[in-house]
Amino acid sequence: MAADITLILPDGTMRQVAAGTTGAEFAGQIGRRLAEAAVAIEVDGELSDLGQPLHDGAKVRIVTRDTEEGRGVLRHSTAHVLAQAVTRLWPGASFAIGPAITDGFYYDFELPGGAHFSDSDLERIEATMREIVAEAQPFVREEHSFEEGLELFKDQPYKLEIIAGAAATAASTSSASGDTDASAADSAAAELLSVAAAGISAYRNSEQFVDLCRGPHVPSTDRLGSFKLMRVAGAYWRGDEKREQLQRIYGTAWESDKALAAHLHRLEEAERRDHRKLGVELDLFSFPSEIGSGLAVFHPKGGIVRKAMEDYSRSRHEEAGYEFVYTPHITKSELFEISGHLDWFAEGMFPPMELDGGQQYYLKPMNCPFHILIFKSRQRSYRELPIRLFEFGSVYRYEKSGVVHGLTRVRGMTMDDAHIFVDREQMVDELKSLLVFVLDLLRDYGLDDFYLELSTKPPGKGVGTDEEWHDATEALRQVALSMDLELVLDEGGGAFYGPKISVQARDAIGRTWQLSTVQLDFQLPQRFGMEYVGADNERHRPIMIHRALFGSVERFFGVLLEHYAGAFPTWLAPVQARVLPVRDDHGPYAEEVRSALAGAGIRVDSEAANEPLGPRIRRAKLEKLPYILVVGDDDVNARTVGVNARGSERPERGVGVADFVERIRDEAAPPNARASAGGAQARRER
């Protein structure tokens, strides 16, 4: 007898269902498989529980478990199960927030009596979670007033704080919704706040367990199961280092065991590529503890790779009109007083050393002031501009002990740093050619999947004229668009001294790295009183562009190492070919081949036949050499080599030595020196 209601499907079609139909029932009417895959329903653009009755005229879309939204629901629901398991095992535990995150979820806890989780606890917790899943507990939504909420969670101090915050927000109705706090913890808490404005919602799994939450959730815990707890970590309440430090448990959850297994496999793959691990295995670099945290030494093989990277960069910079400069590693404090670094970057600097009767000297954290002094060393004319000063400049930054990480976050590094000084008219063209140059060069190193991020003027602050900001920002934007790359706007995210564009690269397994930055600076020229004499015979202030392509050589080395999983392309490989004589008496011929290759500029070595061929091949493969050349009786007779190329199915036999030299010589050359013109620049010019 209930009248029908009409639902609007995503494709615009209408569907009549009985009044009071829930999302779950609606999904069931469309199909059993859809009902099984459903975890939530979007109603008029908002995610909602499947158990909610639908209203007339609702625009609905079933959210299935194998979509990002669906996984988010699964992960969030799994986080609740985690919290329940912890409260079962540790009665009296407080739980704070537990959102879904990329690939998984976490929940923050405080255990009674200052207890803490250990790794073995994760197994116990996971076992308890599986019990809760097996119990098929429903997720029941409850709506409460703030007063009821305070009573309901009276033993949960963190929940009380969230509710109190929500009540306060609700009270000041017009409070701006734009909290731009970026930390995950805060935004997770903020989401709870915003939906709680009219009271609070909670989800109850059992008599004992209820959690403050906006939802939606899966109908029952038995819809969960493809999860794994990953690790325990510390985290500050609300991301504030002055507040309580809670215990955070991270987990991952997926729509199926298969998807979970695939994720775990991806993690293993990433671990296999970890540059710290490869650095040891391939004997590239190390971090001797005698030197100190975050300070790397490059071994000979790493040195070859690094030198090849740097040499190529130098050669391209030379072509692009840069001039090379060299500056010292330490300086009197005066320089950084003028630049302002001591005002706003002192924490990131090593403490000063006191010399010459009280004079303070600092290790440099940046190269820019030095390059400015080179500019200022004599009077400059507009005819000289643009001036492009390049340096592989070593800088030292006092990174806090907890942030040092492999080669990607170090305390001593070498920046491929350049500063370009231009006048207003040149600025736009210079930025355009610069971005083209940056992307070309990165492509030559084998990265080719980029997106750009443009950071614009922070509201209410900023040195330089509006016109300068506008021109520079527009130039950056135009170039970004003309590169046919995705452009992400970071509105108002620029530094006060100028707009910035950064190049983000995706590596071979899809991770993104922030690499190059191009930063306009309207401030330092002013602080240093930089000038040039213009065509009008007046003095003018140049505009300064800071730019680093690699970021730091160390970091870029680490990125490339992971991108290639240690298998560097031939031109970067520490050893490009190894000659293996099959038997002792092939040794002299092997040496002849080695010498021919070495004479052609190839980095080649050989390994005598002290062992069977198999193990020697294996060793060379583990070292990820591009080419293994096997020489035996046939080759000695025919003046050939057997070529076992990295990545090829089967070795080639009977390749003439001269033919092989021709072939590898091209590959071994840097991209701009190849006969086949393989460089990105050459490709673009064709």
Place this chain on the structure above:
RNA sequence: GCCUGGGUAGCUCAGUCGGCAGAGCGACGCACUCGUAAUGCGUAGGUCAGGAGUUCGAUUCUCCUCCCAGGCUCCA
């Protein structure tokens, strides 16, 4: 900087409830002379991260320092 967990041979890791330190791989030596991802035998290799304390005795227990990992905070 904070939280938690670590540091044992070049690498990966056992082990020691406080009583002479172990394996595999690698290195080195000898034998094998071999056609595309692990030949055999043998040898060497350790201040159990460093320092202090407790103890008859400390790699093991306690404290401090250094270094590493995963997070949090930070990344101008």
